[in-house]
Amino acid sequence: MNELLKLVHGVVNWGMDTAESMNAGVLIDASVFYALMWVSVLAALGVVLCRNVVHSALLLTASFIGVGCLYIYMDSPFIGAVQFLVYGGAVAILIVMALMLTRRDDMAHSNLSRSLFCQAGAAVISGAFFLCISVASLMTQFREMSAELGDSVTGLADMMLTKYILPFEVAAVLLLIAMIGALVIAKGAHES
Amino acid sequence: MMDIFSLSAVDILNWSVHIGLTHFLLLAALLFSIGLYGLLTRRGIIPTLMCVELMLNAANINLVAFNHYRPVTDFSGQLMAVFSIAVAASEVAIGIALAFRIYRERGSVNIDELNHMKG
């Protein structure tokens, strides 16, 4: 992705001086970020506000994909790929499948919200939460620097199979347990 | 610490085009808050689960962003995100199985009707 951006920068900055070329690269960076951000945020808002649950599910997938792109933007292609595969693929399909299995009536009013009072309360709580976190984020002056860490996939693989082999195996076992558990729960104990 | 109350318009513009860690943190906070709103208002189990997934995503954004923008020497943030995704996947599987089960037992997936634990 970085190489890609550098290429774009090169094309755009053709013949410009250094300061301006930096500025233009920054602008492109920013516009890519904001585009992806708006995709994710608007899709997420859609998930929360849509009255049709199928639309919600589809917008959720869109949000997942936006976030996955942001991972790639942050030079983490492996996580992005995992995001696409797991969230954009598996989870989205699971959710849609579940919707299919549990909904039989009109889809237009399938995604009910609670009372207006509840909504107002939820808005206050989530707004206050956002306010707190953003104040904390803005107040903290992070010493930012991007270290050159090399290939993230190789690095992750190294860590996962050496230092973090135990969590890795545990995660594998967890997934197996979740799969069996899901099967058992969905099937029901008395229907053997 | 940044004195956010004494910034000029130029400063704000300059800050808003230089994408950094703070932007990602704010994005994550926004996504999380949206998910939280949904979690508190949706009535169905599956929409609620979707909102939980949104919130988990926001947390993963934080992990990756910190790994990218902070002077770290390895990929532990991303690794954490991988494990987080694995856990989230299991959670979705179990959650949906439970939703399915509840639907079959009670013919409804509305979370406000599940108040067996009422004191």
Add this chain to the structure above:
Amino acid sequence: MSEFALTHAWLIPLLPALAFVVIGLFTRLNKKLSEAIAVSAISLSFLVSLCVLAAVIGGPVTMDNPFIQKALWAKMGTLELSMGVLIDPMTAMMLIVVTTVALLVQVYSIGYMEHDPGAGRFFAFLSLFASSMLGLVISVNFLQMYAFWELVGVCSYLLIGFYYYKISAREAAKKAFITTRIGDFGMLLGILLLQITFGTLDFMELKELVPAYIWISGTGFMTVVGLLLFIGPIGKSGQFPLHVWLPDAMEGPTPVSALIHAATMVVAGVYLVGRAYFIFSALPTVMNVIAWIGGFTAFFAATIAVTQRPFKRILAYSTISQLGYMMLALGVGSLTASMFHLMTHAFFKALMFLCAGAVIEAMNEEADIFKMGGLRHRMPTTFKCMTIGVLAIAGVPPFAGFFSKDMILAAAAEVSTPLYLLAAATAFMTAFYMARLLFVAFFGEVREDCPAHETNSYMKWPLVVLAVLAVLSGAWGHFAGFGEWVYYGTAAEEHIDFMIAGSSVVLTFIAFALAYEIYVAKRFSSYLISQRFGILYKLSYNKYYVDEFYTIVRNTFVDKLGAALYWFDLRVIDGMVNGLAKGVGCLSCVFTVLQNGQAQRYAAVFYCGVIALVAYSIFYAFRILQLLGGAY
């Protein structure tokens, strides 16, 4: 050999205690085995006691130079509690008396309890009683004595209430226990004051400390201590205000009455005063109190005994009267006379009680002496023994009572004439009511329906042995020099004051003659006499209404206080507890509203908490960063 006996004196109380444990735990249901264990344990104790006696007589042990053996029992900081063995001639005498009477009573009980299914239990209790009484006797300090003192009280309770299916027995047991507890409480206070003042309860150490203390700070405080200590003996030895339990204690089996309520337990109080004589004898006020309470009790109980009808009740009041005698002797300063009378009394009173048991058993539980009559033809051995007992208690020479009673009268006459007159009047009445008992129950014609028969040999031989002791123990004590052996201060000389002895003997024979005229020759009608002295007779027959008085006191004060406390407990204490519970209940009503089972509500509350924490930490971090400056 003598050294061996002394160093193993701790075996004396231990053996019956072991018998109690073994019978109580294992052989309770096996009657024969239980009897064998109990009797052999007390026999061994008796043998060891004999050896101790021999050692004391032959050895260097005197009243001023006792043999002491101590072991640490418990230690708390600087407070050391020890148990042990203290043997001086007084202890040796008591050991012999207690083991002899206990042994004979146990042998007697084999016959008496022949048809009772609870015999195992009975022998267990008897053993425990013997053990605790012996432990009391050999105590080295007040604490050990108090522990065994209470244990004796428990045994008394258990044995009086032995026929627990009889309501009267249960009530009598409770009465005995509670009444003596009242006395024990005063005594406990006295013991605690001693511990606080002197820091020790050891008899020997106190013996050194008390005279010095009195010399320095006067008798005021010690008088309080002495009076408190004396309240215990008042309760246990049935002295005047607390005597009411002793006649009721006759609800127990008769051997128990003989052992506990005549010969041994009730003299524990006398023994305690004797053991702590170094305290009492230094306090003239307390000595006066002891003497007058003793004298009054002796007279008072004798006047009641004159009119009573049940066999055992007469003996019970006679016991109270004789215990009063012993207290009187202590009060007038003659430890020797008191202990001497204690010993002779133990033998002849046990003898009479065992005779009473034989008679009552033979009469099929009929206790009223006026329903008996002519028993001397049916029960010759019992009659002979009873006669010896009566002669002994009445003080006819050369029977045991003569010597001891004479010693008390002489000691009283030396100190105070009113006390002597009181004691002499008591002696007269004692002779009268004893003769009345004997004449009414054993003389006259045999009734048609009288089922009486001679007792079996288990019951007969103890009577004979006790009769021999009742005859000889007085003369032996007198001529072998009891006063040089058991004394306080300086050894008392043995002499008979012929004036006093002669007058009391004359009085005794007058009383006998009077009783004979009234009850055998019927020259005076007893009915007419009772009519003539109507009020006095009624007072005496109803025991001066002491029980009724206590009932009124209890009804007015204790019950009202109980009602008030009950109200307090119900309204205030319970009200507090219930109010607390109700308050919690109301609070929980409020909180159950929150617990509505709505997961989303929980999540909302949870995030409110999160927001609060985040806001707080932002505030906190803001301040920290302000202080530190710089960036993270």
